Amino acid sequence: MxxxxxxxxxxxVGSVFADNFQEPLRSPPTSHPRPHRIAVIGAGPGGSATSYYLDKFARSSSLDRRLEVTVFDSNTYIGGRTTTVNALDDPRYPTELGASIFVKINHILYNATRDFGLIPSxxxxxxxxxxxxxxxxxxxxxxxxxxxxxxxxxxxxxxxxxxxxxxxxxxxxxxxxxxxxxxxxxxxxxxxxxxxxxxxxxxxxxxxxxxxxxxxxxxxxxxxxxxxxxxxxxxxxxxxxxxxxxxxxxxxxxxxxxxxxxxxxxAVEGGNWQIFEGMVTSSATRLLLNTTVTDVVKDTEHGTFTIQTTNPDINEFLGTEDDAAYDTVVLAAPYQFANITFTPPLANPPSKIPxxxxxxxxxxxxxxxxxxxxxxxxxxxxxxxxxxxxxxxxxxxxxxxxxxxxxxxxxxxxxxxxxxxxxxxxxxxxxxxxxxxxxxxxxxxxxxxxxxxxxxxxxxxxxxxxxxxxxxxxxxxxxxxxxxxxxxxxxxxxxxxxYESPRSTFENFTLLTTSGDEQERDEGLFYLSGMESFISTMETSALAGMNVAKLIVDQLQSQS
Missing domain, CATH: 3.90.660 (Polyamine Oxidase; Chain A, domain 2)
Incomplete structure (x- = not known):
């Protein structure tokens, strides 16, 4: 850079079941009506911002339903491609292995750095x-x-x-x-x-x-x-x-x-991942790290989704909750690398790009x-x-x-x-x-x-x-x-x-599913990584998350 x-x-010139399951980050209060439950798959910049802005927009809205957000990630850390390693295996020398900098016009990252009390360098x-x-x-x-x-x-x-x-x-x-x-x-x-x-x-x-x-x-x-x-x-x-x-x-x-x-x-001293850790820990109801999602299954009668992972303990835990279904699912990872099976299948899955x-x-x-x-x-x-x-x-x-x-x-x-x-x-x-x-x-x-x-x-x-x-x-x-x-x-x-090749078409935020012989746009199923073919930065991934969070909250407001 x-x-x-x-x-x-x-x-x-110009002028944790073990390390993979963590107890609830925010204890959900007992209230009615039933909360709107959202699964965010991926804890990189996009998924972290989705969780953060869902909480932020919901608080400033007139929603009469609270949101419960569960964030899943296959890694053992928050941040996705934003992560550090210690040079000389010494904590004195954290070094960016992925995304290294953000800039003045990156409003989301700049504001988050300020709000979380992080030190920019x-x-x-x-x-x-x-x-x-x-x-x-x-x-x-x-x-x-x-x-x-x-x-x-x-x-x-x-x-x-x-x-x-x-x-x-x-x-x-x-x-x-x-x-x-x-x-x-x-x-x-x-x-x-x-x-x-x-x-x-x-x-x-x-x-x-x-x-x-x-x-x-x-x-x-x-x-x-x-x-x-x-x-x-x-x-x-x-x-x-x-x-x-x-x-x-x-x-x-x-x-x-x-x-x-x-x-x-x-860059944030100690690693830019701290921005996204702050976003998730201040907003998500539950964080499941080291947890790979394998299946997203829609109940076509009720319009809700269930999540399956590679971890049987987490699957058992999710299945024993009072209401194991999610009302909204946000895929915050590239579809071609996620290896998730959708049931019913996606009618037009995001195209594979190099x-x-x-x-x-x-x-x-x-x-x-x-x-x-x-x-x-x-x-x-x-x-x-x-x-x-x-x-x-x-x-x-x-x-x-x-x-x-x-x-x-x-x-x-x-x-x-x-x-x-x-x-x-x-x-x-x-x-x-x-x-x-x-x-x-x-x-x-x-x-x-x-x-x-x-x-x-x-x-x-x-x-x-x-x-x-x-x-x-x-x-x-x-x-x-x-x-x-x-x-x-x-x-x-x-x-x-x-590869940011010239292009004039981009993936939609909502995904098409197949219902019998018909295709319909599923208003409960969102996808963020289409943004990467437009501009690929930490900020624009976070912008995609913020945008989808606002779409979800506005959708809930219109329904209520």
Missing amino acids: HVILIACLISL AKIYQAAPDSKYELGIWDGSSFVFTSATDDDNSSWSGWWDIAKLLWKYGLSPIRTQRATRKAVGSFLEFYNEPLFPFPSIQEAVLSTGLDAYTSVTGKDVLHSAGVGDLFSREIIQASTRVNYASNLGGIHGLETLVCMAIEGAV YVSLYVTLFTSPHCLSPSFFGLTEQADVPPSVLTTLHEGLDQDLTSRRGVDAVGPAGFWSISTLRVLRPDTDGTFFGPTSNNSQSTDSQPQYLYKIFSPAPLTGSFLSNLLDFPHTSVEKDDPLSTLSKKDVTWLHEKLWHSYP
Whole structure:
């Protein structure tokens, strides 16, 4: 997410049964009439926001029925793809494994951070000592852009970067900012009346004119805005690659501009998952973690639903409740990964769409990034964080490809130096690092994060950090590296987000079920993840949850 710095420059230019079951989070009071029971499947940003805003909207409404919300999730934690791991297996160093930042225009996340008393931090990454640069953009053979460090809090280095942008790219930075503000202005209508709440993403997109951005590629939108090809390829494409693992010919225009709308970027100290934990724990009646939902069965006579899971104890518990049926079910996870059977079957299930296979590699090492890897001679010339793009000769051929075929000579999407760790002085040590062949306490450890389309190899990392390594296995996994060179390692494969290809149609919030020979839209069955093909961020997933919560409460009000 190091396009923060680039975007700031552009802005300046322009101006538990065991662990899986938990006792009720909120004790439901005894009252009549019968409560409206809602099952939310998924405790990521979308499901968490659904629970939170159901409670919030219900309290501010004239409903005479209380809501009981049960949140299910197959993970052992709240947050979905927003989660942290501890570098060096030490709680002093929580590190984002998934979604890393949110920005000023993300009203839901910003407000929740404030309301839950969480501490936002603008420090997303850290420059290595003695480096002349904070960030570089590399095309596989040379750095096409570098941003200077600003250790003395002087504005001169920032203005120097601006001067470089204007000298090299002309008015393209200003035109990009204008196009971004225009698109974002239309998107912000989604939060307010008369558009909010919107029955379908399709209607909202058409009413705001955003289909003009989603139906074409980022390359096309930028060309229409008068943004030069050089700036598009070297700067903006570096942003779409680090954020969505896509080049400009393979991502729609709206998501392209979203990548540049990151003014005021922050992260929550200790992990962004705390936002969603706060949402669920302050609103849900019951939370069932480590619980995989397998079946949603509708009682067509009464219009209610029963839930089956892989856990027989939970199934027995749910079946012994006074009223085991749910009036509303919200699926807050991608349908194609949920593996849930609906009875009666869905008439038009959400279509399967390709998701990015993103390999995230977190590791610590006493070694800095090697100058020789990037064709440099001086350590000070190596930016501690590197975004990548394609050089001009390959851009046209690879721009619309995906994964390994799209990444080009660099072989990775980005490298970030997140922190410089000093375990001997960073407060109390919680360890362990006893698995290491030598103690890490006596030297700094650089904490790195690499996004790539395929698993990294030991040979790659030894070249990147310039330490000796002899491959002893055919696939040369990182686990073969010496503990003195890579002191801690964590690898993760995410289905991180859909390929944001140009499109003009989006999934509905309500799902169609089959009743005999007829299809009907089930007003008790909602789906959130269609939002991801429109814009895939923590905020927009939360927006989908907030929107569906308002639709449900408004529906109940109209019925009462």
